[in-house]
Amino acid sequence: MEEKSSHLLVLYASQTGNAMDAAERVGREAERGGCPSVQVLPIDRLDASCLPDQEIVIFVVSTTGQGDIPDSMKVFWRFLLQRNLSNQWLEGLHYAVFGLGDSGYQKYNFTAKKLDKRLSDLGAKPLIEKGLGDDQHPSGYEGALDPWLLSLWKMLNTVHPNILPRVSDIMDPSKRSLDHAKIEVIYHSSDKMQPDHLTAYDLESSEVVIESACSMSPAQFHYHDKKPQYLLHMITNQRLTNVDHSRDVRHFEFEASSNVIDYQVGDVLEILPSQNPAAVDAFIQRCNLDPNCYITVKARDTEKQSVYKSIKSLVRPIKLKNFVELTMDVASASPRRYFFEVMSFYATAEYEKERLQYFASPEGMDDLYQYNQRERRTVVEVLEDFPSVQMPFEWLVQLVPPLKTRAFSISSSPSVHPNQVHLTVSIVSWTTPFKRKRHGLCSSWLAGLDPFKRRGVHIPAWVTRGSLPPPPPSLPLILIGPGTGCAPFRAFVEERALQNLTRSTSPILFFFGCRNQSVDFLYKNFWLAQAQDDGVLSADKGGGFFVAFSRDQPQKIYVQHKMKEESKRIWSLLSSGAAIYIAGSSTKMPADVTSTLEEIIAVENGMSKESAARWLRLLEKAGKFFIEAWS
Ligand SMILES: Cc1cc2nc3c(=O)[nH]c(=O)nc-3n(C[C@H](O)[C@H](O)[C@H](O)COP(=O)(O)OP(=O)(O)OC[C@H]3O[C@@H](n4cnc5c(N)ncnc54)[C@H](O)[C@@H]3O)c2cc1C
Ligand SMILES: Cc1cc2nc3c(=O)[nH]c(=O)nc-3n(C[C@H](O)[C@H](O)[C@H](O)COP(=O)(O)O)c2cc1C
Known part of the structure; x- marks a missing residue:
């Protein structure tokens, strides 16, 4: 009998990072279940023509735009759609598909649905029915991922025990151990740096610092180009709704600080928001970090084949504080469940450890949701609630939610307002079940900017094509x-x-x-x-x-x-x-x-x-x- 391979490949396609997180979890659990060889890769890292060489592949894919596949999947998908591929081309492949989507969209989880169908049409055999994660679920995509993964592990354990010998180890929290963080932080002591070196860095423009920080971020693929296309300054901040109305919608106008803003009507402006400096300081202090030390971040050597491979290691060192404020969302987004699991290993107070282990367990999922997501608890707040935890910075860099850009449909015509870009932004705020006031990070930051301030803020921005192409004048x-x-x-x-x-x-x-x-x-x-x-x-x-x-x-x-x-x-x-x-x-x-x-x-x-x-x-x-x- 032909010897069975024991290799499990997890391929993910992500637009904003969630599918990457989910794929990593799949890889982690497979390792825990005793899988001898697991590899988690972005889908564009595999040559699609080599797919028939694989025996078992788990796909974790999100849907973006209006039912569109993520950018990183386009080449792979085009290959799969070729007409000359026969319906037996993938007959040796067993696969499973998990999709991340939002049932608020009409084309719900289209990527996963289309991929599942195409793989099956090409002769591949599904291990289990596709799973569909939904942002609308109270626990987000994890609400569907938990039961789907359990079914997958049980199925693999039954049909391919060489791939997954021990399902029980995945479920048993006492069997969990903590490996190294997947990234490495290298500290460049400022004392040891040449004074002129230091001066040069201090004088570096914001652009260079942003480019370095984004290139080193584990979530660096969020940024189209690491270097911001434009550094904008605000020239108008005008409220469009009545001041006594609860909804606050603003008209913002921006100009570029140096170059001309190149866009068409229908385009989208992506903005990297700034975090509250006091919150960044609180995080740095809470984690006993030196804000002024110079760091570089790179994938650990053992991770060269992993999702972190693309972190650029040859960038200039930047101050730790700059890295945190530009790449780690410490004071707005809620951490994921794995953050709580890793925290539990570093808790020295027994009751904190127990609570964190409970939150990280399937039984604690609902309570974690009430405590964390529903209250939009931030990393700083979570760390405050578990004072005995001191997590190494490597883990924080890997697990703190990445600071993401926000997209806005441009509301101006470049022909009418040359070198300006206008936005129409609803300022997000709400009250949680425990009556805590929460504010959307980017919209409230923009609303708080004063266009008349002499030393205005530089806003890192990128223009991207949205889903609305510019119509020719002759089109009704x-x-x-x-x-x-x-x-x-x-x-x-x-x-x-x-x-x-x-x-x-x-x-x-x-x-x-x-x-x-x-x-x-x-x-x-x-x-x-x-x-x-x-x-x-x-x-x-x-x-x-x-x-x-x-x-x-x-x-x-x-x-x-x-x-x-x-x-x-x-x-x-x-x-x-x-x-x-x-x-x-x-x-x-x-x-x-x-x-x-x-x-x-x-x-x-x-x-x-x-x-x-x-x-x-x-x-x-x-x-x-x-x-x-x-x-
Ligand atoms: C292509 C595109 C175009 C867009 N164009 C525009 C535009 O023209 N104008 C515009 O205003 N926005 C637009 N958006 C939305 C925009 O990108 C941001 O999502 C929005 O401004 C909120 O960002 P924020 O940083 O202020 O909030 P965030 O910090 O991102 O917080 C928003 C999140 O908070 C949570 N939340 C918000 N309200 C509540 C609530 N009541 N209860 C519980 N949780 C809640 C939700 O999880 C929500 O996703 C667009 C988005 C896309 C993708
Ligand atoms: C701009 C945008 C468009 C989206 N379009 C869809 C869609 O058409 N269908 C869908 O099911 N989900 C859609 N979603 C939801 C995402 O698939 C969901 O948030 C997912 O978790 C994102 O995963 P990712 O971060 O790996 O890309 C959209 C989300 C955004 C931000």
Whole structure:
């Protein structure tokens, strides 16, 4: 009989880091279960043509955009889709797929679903049914990962005991041991550094420090280029909602400090937020770290084949404090469960150790959720609650949630505002079940910036292509953007108004929604001006501006209601080749709006709702139906 390989390969595709965390957990548990050879790799590290050489592969993949695969999976996926691959190409492969997604999105976990189907079509055999992690689950994706992993280990133990000899060791907390952290921190004592060296670093521009920090971060793949494309400064910070209204939505304007900002309407600006300096100091003090020592961070030598391989080790040393403030989210995001497990090894007080072990166990998952995620407990707060724990900095670098960039749909046209970029941002804040006030990191930081301060803050930013391509002037448009979803459409309308001065342009119907006419009617004067006289939203131009005030009357009125009222005009514009763009909250709006569009198409065209849904899918295939949604 052919000898069975004992190698387990875990491949992950991640856009913002969660699938990497999940894949690492899969690798860790497999090692605990006695798997003799485990490798966890980003999917772009495997040549897809070598997939038939593998016997068992676990895929952990997230969905991004609107049902899109992560960037790192594109080459792999293109290879898998080749027509010349036979339905037996992967017949020797056993696989399992775990997806990370958010059921608030219409194309829920599409990457995992598509990958599972394609692998099976190519002859690979599923070990177990695919698992689907959901951000909407109270425990996030881990809510589905826990039971899925247990089934996977049981199945492997039964069918391939050489791969996973001991399921019980995975479940038994007393069998857990702590290996080394996977990264290494090298300290460059400032005393030993040449004075001119030091001066040079002190004079380094923020750009170089940010680039070094991002290149050394274990989560460095979050940044498109490690070096920020732009360092922006804020020139306008204007509240758009009434001051006495609980919702705070701002209009921000930025200029680049040196270079020209290159973007198109529909693009997205990614911003790396700053953390509260007092919280960073508190973290450094709590962990007994020297803020002024110079460090470099690299993958431990034994990790050369692992997920940490891509950390650049040849970067310049930077101050520990800079590294923490630029890459480690110590005062906003909640740590993951593994953070509690590692903490338990360093707790010297017995009751703290027990509590941490409980939190890290499957039985403690619900209580951990109540304590940690639901209360949005931060790393600094967790460390304060367990004072006996002193974790080595290596572990903190590996496990503190990475400081992530935030995306914002650009709300200005570059032709109308050369070298400026505008954003329309809802300032996030909420109260937890234990009545703790929490604030969104990036939005509240931006809201607190003062554009009139002489030595303003430099904001690291990157421009990326979003899901909304810039429409040519000849394309009729149906835009639906309630709340801050109006942001990209302010840019579209500005741009078309400018084009309209010199050539003929096609009409735009814009549907906007807010709570009350008097409190959160964002950019009211702009829309109303464009809806009058010769404006691009005016009836004279074949356009229209329709606003739904949800709370100005006893019954709720949303954009969908306004769309139904304009059913004939929508269908007429669609018949003349219009494209549909939807932007805003991912919670329910895109699904409700899409369903309304199907109803309109069905009624106006005399077809069934199923045929109308097919009609919309064809519109999407033709590149005329786009959604940009965020939670
Ligand atoms: C492509 C794209 C475009 C976007 N465009 C815009 C835009 O134009 N305008 C805009 O305002 N935003 C936009 N966003 C959202 C934006 O990126 C941020 O997610 C948002 O500003 C919050 O970031 P933050 O750092 O302030 O909050 P964070 O610190 O990231 O906190 C937000 C998190 O806090 C939690 N949370 C928030 N409210 C509650 C609550 N009530 N109860 C419990 N938990 C809660 C949730 O986990 C939420 O994910 C866009 C997102 C994407 C992906
Ligand atoms: C911009 C954006 C778009 C998303 N689009 C989808 C989607 O279309 N379908 C889905 O199921 N989940 C979607 N999600 C949810 C992510 O898949 C989920 O947050 C996941 O945990 C991210 O994993 P990652 O960090 O490994 O990329 C989206 C998340 C973001 C931030």
